[in-house]
Amino acid sequence: MIRHLYANTGLLSRLVLRQDRVRLPIWLLALIGATLLVVNAFATLYSSQPKRQSMADTMMNPAMTAMVGPAYGIENYTIGAMLAHQMLLFTAVVVGIMNILLITRHTRAEEEDGRVELVRALPSGKLSNVTAAITVISGANVLLGLLTALGLIAMGVDSIGVEGSFLYGLSLSATGIFFAGLTAVFAQLCETARSAIGWSMAVLLIAYMTRAIGDVSSEALSWTSPFGWIVRTETFVNNIWGPVLLTFGAGVVLIGLTFYLNSIRDVEAGFLPSKPGRKKASPLLLSRIGLPFRLQRTALISWAVGMLVLGASYGSVLGDLESYFSEIEIMQEMLAQVKGVSMTEQFLTMLMAVLAMISTIFPMMAVLKLKGEENKGRTEHVLGRAISRNRLLGSYLVLAVFFSFLMVSLSAIGLGGAGISVMEDGLSFSTFYNSAVVYLPAMWVMLSVCVLIIGWAPRLSGLAWLYLIYSFIVVYLGSLFQFEEWVEKLTPFGHIPDMPVEDVSWPVLAALTAIAVVVTTIGFIGYNKRDIHG
């Protein structure tokens, strides 16, 4: 009986490996490479104890706690402690995203495209497909953990011991397996790959935020989040294994739930019931941007709520931050390089850059959606009728530009609203809002890159995301690693004036907007010339 359920799993696993023979190694290499590079950078930049200790001081505040987790081992801030404290959570989030994308790709996406049906018709078991996907991806997670551990050991840094290295690596594995299980569950519940990814990402975001709020104000709240568990391993200092086992166990439970759900449902069905819909199209759907809007409506609502909540949760720590800064006057003097600007305002600039980049994700997805439509063979219906290519691409772009405005505004409203309510010496709301919308030109440059890719080489859409990740690393970790100036100038986000610390610079904003317009135009030219594949 059991054998029936799992027949041909081995063969299917090989198929998964074959499909991902490039993708998986790239993910693993990038993750391991980044970790080892960080160790290397830390070891070079913070070679002496006093340097590390001064960094430790900047870590001891609620904002940093919200971002990277509670500080530990601060009295003796070794390279190992620095690594685990500042990088473990960040890397775990990326591992979570990796698992969400890979698991969806091999479960619901395969099913949605009808390939699972083909496989099921062969002598393979009911659970074989999902088992193969979970086995291979979990294997990849374990491999990632082990290789990371071995790499860390091989770096030969004193404070990075063998046990700690394995704990660090396996923390990543366990987080990966947890999110693999979580995504697999959503892949059973949702009928489309897009919504499976959407729900899983939402849970990831919520897990990150509950941990952030919990770490700052209530530890019990942190214990509801897998990220809250992982930062409590205190790797390289106390090496606590319990949280890793907890995460791993939770992942196994989710995988069990997946098997159960998979075994009681029909192929290509979900659990969310579908009710009869409209017999006729509404005028809204028939309007110029009706179709692209309708296709992204659900995602839009989720992202809008998400950005508002994300902004608000960052905003809610601003009060703690303010009182913290005012307590330690010495530090205030030490760090406040700019006269007349409070620490909170300086911190705000960094926060805004991060929020702006997160706000760019959904608008970019909105432009790249057109490529997904082409892959699914649905643009043919549109272009086969009296709709020009300019109008088709234009309708997606117009929506994306509107989304960029909406997302960045919502995150500013969330941040400002929560910030003002918790701060005593509050900044004005317009300070918050202006320092957010000033990022719009940079966001438009990112959108224009998406248009360029759609126009000339839709297969390379991954590059757009790489560019965003690059921007994120450069801007978010830039001050930590003290990159060269030009490295920061390669991303549009690096050019945006740091309001409210700096003044708004209209020429820079105009130049970025001009670049966006030119690149977009080139993209449109390409889109008008190339073959449409479906």
Added chain:
Amino acid sequence: MTVLRTSNLTKHYGKVKALNGVDIEVRKGEVFGFIGPNGAGKSTTLRILLGILKATKGDAQIFGKDVWHDAVELHKRIAYVPGDVNLWPNLTGGEVIDLFVKMRGGSRTKKREELIHKFQFDPSKKCRSYSKGNRQKVALIAAFSSDADLYILDEPTSGLDPLMERVFQECVMEVKQEGKSVLLSSHILSEVERLCDRVAIIREGKIIETGSLAEMRHLTRTTLNVETKEPMPDLTGHDGVHNVEEKEGAYVFQVDSEKLDEVIAYISSFGVVKIESAPPTLEDLFMRHYEGTGAGGVV
């Protein structure tokens, strides 16, 4: 009057030569059949005609306008049904039909309801739950409820049941009577035989035969079923005779149309007891052309 004309239409995908100089011509008021084995280049041709793919070489015009440059203008007069109808899973069939009509610049008509009724289609379901045939119905209803001058249909009936197939044929006859033109690619030969005035056969990206069915029949073979008093030992070797089968003194074989006269004279010398002739079907014609297509394979 010519509605659609291609000359030397060529399409290369990198090294793959999908089309190799395709010439077709569709006249006003006719139903033009486009047949050929899998991978022959039918869909590629139709997509070039729609301005979705760009021809590597050659020229294609509809209503005297270039299919690539004047695509949007032309599409107001064309209705297209693609080979694979992929729809948006979270929209209902009714919504998609309206959307398609609107995208051509039209608006909801009485014809829509008529067709929904005729095709026995439920427009209130989400597209994800439609079977292949039902998805095709969405595209067909949208196409026939719009007022086009040229219908370009790529295997529109491959998922329809026989009853719906008949409804489809009625629709085609109806637009034909209104003086409109239809370009129909299909693998269902009986359908092509019933509907089409003229046919083009494409193989490996080349048109190998064009003409009315009557003209094509002339080029092909008639099947004879003959019983003679005396056996005909040398029949197999006779010029123009093919695929001889002998069963209990009866011979079934095919004769090249142009050799029919000679062959009949030859058989009659053996004393004909019974003779039956069957006109060549499109299938015979088709098979003859398809055989030995190598990579393309046989349907």
